[in-house]
Amino acid sequence: MDTVIVLLTRDLRVHDHPALAEACARARWVVPLFVLDPGIDPRHRRGFLAETLRDLRSSLRDRGGDLIVRAGDPVTETVRLAGRIHATAVFTSADVSAYARRRERRLAEACAAHRLLLRLFPGVTVVPPDALRPVGGDHYRVFTPYWRAWSAMPRRPLLPPPDLVRLPPSIEPGEPPEAPTLPYGALPGGETAARWRLEHWLALGLAGYAEHHDDLSCARTSMLSPYLRFGCLSPAEVVARAADRPGGEAFTRQLCWRDFYHQVTLAFPDLPRRDYRSRDVDWTGDGEAAQAWRAGMTGVPIVDAGMRQLAAEGWMHNRARLITGSYLTKRLKVHWRIGGEHFADLLLDADIADNWGNWQWVAGTGNDTRPNRMLNPIRQAKKFDPTGDYVRRYVPELADVPAEAIHEPWRLPTAVPGYPAPIGGLDNG
Structure with a gap:
């Protein structure tokens, strides 16, 4: 092969990258391409993505190549670049979301029309x-x-990073997006980190x-x-x-x-939109209860701590995800799509399959074999935060409250002025 474009999507690394490794092994010229797609909003992940792209560019330059960055429709930009550099093939990693699969189908049609070989690789x-x-x-x-x-x-077999990435001459690399200041506690992006x-x-x-x-x-x-x-x-x-x-x-x-x-x-590519297994639940809408949950003001300390950790760090402990998700869907009867959308907005790791699969699992509409499972937040707090340290870290109003009181939230409003009473019918039962 003469020139191969490696279209990068959710595979922003040089180690164990099947598409990149195959291109470097078989082609004279290799063009790693990332397209900033206006159809995908990175939301609170912009800074992490920007750092990741800059780190990837550095790794590719260390190997003699570069990261080519474009903005627009990925299919259009890939084919346009292929025409300008006389590429003969496009390699990319296969993915599973409805959006990714539509992109792959469109890319296959465009490559066929322009006599480009398209190959899909594992790696996600x-x-x-x-x-x-x-x-x-x-x-x-x-x-x-x-x-x-x-x-x-x-x-x-695992694949080593390529020793050399040979980029064709006279190609304009383009610029990754600017990296905004990351919030306190946020993880740095990139393969090096x-x-x-x-x-x-x-x-x-x-x-x-x-x-x-x-x-x-x-x-x-x-x-x-x-x-x-x-x-x-x-x-x-x-x-x-x-x-x-x-x-x-x-x-x-x-x-x-x-x-x-x-x-x-x-x-089941509709996983983010409709029940995987219908349970005929009478869900409530996006009202005051959902807003209190988002704000970490439900009056249940372990739930509020999880939601505030999410807002502050773009990340949440998995046990806290289960507790907050179960509370929203099973106690407040708020639709799982409302919770999933909030997580998708804020989480650095908001992968479509994992985020929506987990939300449907906890709501009882997904792959849980016990769809009526409900996590009692008080029992969960006593078991997994027995000293109350996790709650105090993220709910400063309760910094001086002993664990016994944290585990009895129905008593907190009288002891901690301004902290709300629990919503959702939670009591000492």
């Missing part, structure tokens, strides 16, 4: 979303059977994961999810390096959930 998940199917079905609907099949699935965090986690955090990952106050989680969402890390590499270490099986199981929801989304 550990196991390709269409690789595992149960007998008589198009996808797994229950996690445990999927976990067994996923665990037994042979893995593709991601790989540092991975090394730190494997050395110091993974061994205690099984025992402590639900402990809200000590935050013994990897915080790799934003880097996986943008493809700053290869999920296959993370699993390969973690699986056989102490704590690795429990951690790998959580990464399998990510693959599980991707194969669900591939089979």
Whole structure:
């Protein structure tokens, strides 16, 4: 091959990148391209994305190449660039959302019309979303059977970063977006930061994961999810390096959930919009209860702490996500789409498959085999934040309140002026 465009989407790295590695191995010239798509609003992830693109550009320049940045429709910009540089092929990573699949179909049509070879590669998940199917079905609907099949699935070999990326001469690189100032507590974007965090986690955090990952106050989680969402890390590499270490099986199981929801989304692309399994719930709308939940002013300290952590950091502990989601959908009866949209707006790691799969699971309309499951926020707080440290960190009004009172929120309004009484019928029962 003479010239290949590698269209980058959610695979913003150079390590273990099948599309980039194949292009560098087979083509004379390789053009890594990222298109700023006006159809995708990065929302609160703009700063993280900007840092990630600048870090990727640096990595590619270290290898003799560059990151080519354009703005507009990805299909139009890819074909336009291919014409200008006389490219013969487009390589890209396959994805599962309805938007990504429409983009792939349009790209296939445009490439065929312009006599360009189009190849789709793995890399967004550990196991390709269409690789595992149960007998008589198009996808797994229950996690445990999927976990067994996923665990037994042979893995593709991990790929080293290319030594050399040969960019054709006289190509205008374009500029990544400016990186706004990140809020306090926000994670830095990019593969360099991601790989540092991975090394730190494997050395110091993974061994205690099984025992402590639900402990809200000590935050013994990897915080790799934003880097996986943008493809700053290869999920296959993370699993390969973690699986056989102490704590690795429990951690790998959580990464399998990510693959599980991707194969669900591939089979049911309407996951963000309609019930995966209809439960005929009489949902309430986006009213005062939903607004109090967003603001972290429900009067339930563990819920309010989670929502304020989300607003401050663009991230939330997974146990807090379950607690806040269950409270919104099961206690307040607010539609899961309202909660999912708020998370999609603020979370750095708001992946379509994971975000909406988790929201439908917690609402009882998704893949949970116990759709009537309800997490009692008081019991959850006593179990996973027994000292109240997590609550005090994010709800400063309660900084001097003992844990016993934090775990009895119906008594707080008289002890802490200005803190609301619990909404949603929560009492000491």
